[in-house]
Amino acid sequence: MSNGVSAVSSPSSGKVLFYLILTTFFWGGSFLFTKIGVREVPPPFFVLLRFSLAAVLMGLLCLPRLARLDRQTVRRGTIVGLALGVTNLTFVVGVQGTSISRAGVINNLFVLFIPLIARTVWKDRIGRINIAGIGLASLGIALLASGGGEGFNRGDMISTLCAFFIAIHIITVSKVLKDEDVWLVSLVQFCVVALMGAVTVLLVPTPSFSLGLTSLGTIIYCAIFPTVVCFTLQNRYQRYVTPTQAGLIYTLDPVWSLLAGFVVLGERLAPREWYGCGLIFLAVLIPLGVRFVIERRLVVRYLQR
DSSP, rough: OOSSSSSSTTTOOHHHHHHHHHHHHHHHHHHHHHHHHHHTTOOOHHHHHHHHHHHHHHHHHHGGGGGGHHHHHHHHHHHHHHHHHHHHHHHHHHHHHSSSHHHHHHHHHHHHHHHHHHHHHHHOOOOHHHHHHHHHHOOOOOOOEHHSSSSHHHHHHHHHHHHHHHEEEEHHHHHHOSSHHHHHHHHHHHHHHHHHHHHHHHHHOOOOOOOOOOHHHHHHHHIIIIIIIIHHHEEEEEEEEHHHHHHHHHHHHHHHHHHHHHHSSSOOOOOOHHHHHHHHHHHHHHHHHHHHHHHHHHHHHHHHO
8 A cells, every 4th residue: 555554454444434533523522622611711821731731641652752753853843833833722712702513614614725725825726616615615604694693703703714724734734744753743743832822821911710620621631632632543544544535524523513512502503504504514515525426436447447
C-alpha cells in the first residue's frame, strides 16, 4: 500500500468505521462541554487550561519518543499548532456566543472553505458542485439570520470564522507535515496552542473567575477526549479511508452537537433555523457525496482493467 501500511496490519473496515465515528462523538461532545465550561471560565483561560493538560498527557505518552524530537518536527509542529491555536480560540468564543446546535452545523462549513482557499492560493479549480454547495450554504446562513432570536449573531459569525481556520489547519497539515512522528507533532501542537492561550490571557482583559467542579470537569473532558484521544484515533485510523470517506463520517459532528443541545441544554430552533441548518448540512454533504460516488466509480474501473 502507498501509505506504508501492510495489508496484514490493516484493521477491518468495521473497526475503522467504529473508531472514526467514536471520534466524531467525542468532537460533538466538545461543543456541549465547552459551552458549559465557558459559563464559568473565560474562553482564553479555557483554551490555556485545556491544552496545557492535553500537552502534559501527550508528553507522558511520548516519553519513549522524546529522544527523536528534532528541530524540523518542532518547526513544522509549530506552524500547524499556530493554525490549531487560532481555530480553538475562535471555537470557544463562537460556542460561547451562540447555541451549540448552530455552532456545530456552521463549523462544518470548513469543507467548502477548503476549495475556496485552494482556488485563492494555488489557483485550483473549485468545480460546479462546490459552487452549488457554497450557494446552498449562503442560503442556509440567510435563513439562520432571519430565523428568530438574534438572527445571525456574533457567535455565529465567529463560528463561521472558526470553520475558515479549521480549513486552514487541515490544509496546513497536508502541506507542511511529511514523515514526522504524529505523536510528537501532536505534542508540539498542544504546547503551541497552550502558549497561544497564555499570550491571549495576558493581552486580553478577562474577568475574574473561580474554577468549580463543573468547569474543571469540562476542561478535563475536552483535554482528554476531543484532544488527546481524538487526535490519536484520527492519526491511527483515518489513513485507511479516503479523504472523502473521512469527510462524510465527520459530518456526524453537528448531529451529536444538535442532539446534545436538544437533550442536555434544552435548545430549541425556530423552523427557519432548522431549514437553515439543514441547507448548510446539505451544502457540506452533497459535494462530499458526489466525490464519494466518483471515487467509487474510479475504483471499479481500475479493478475491471
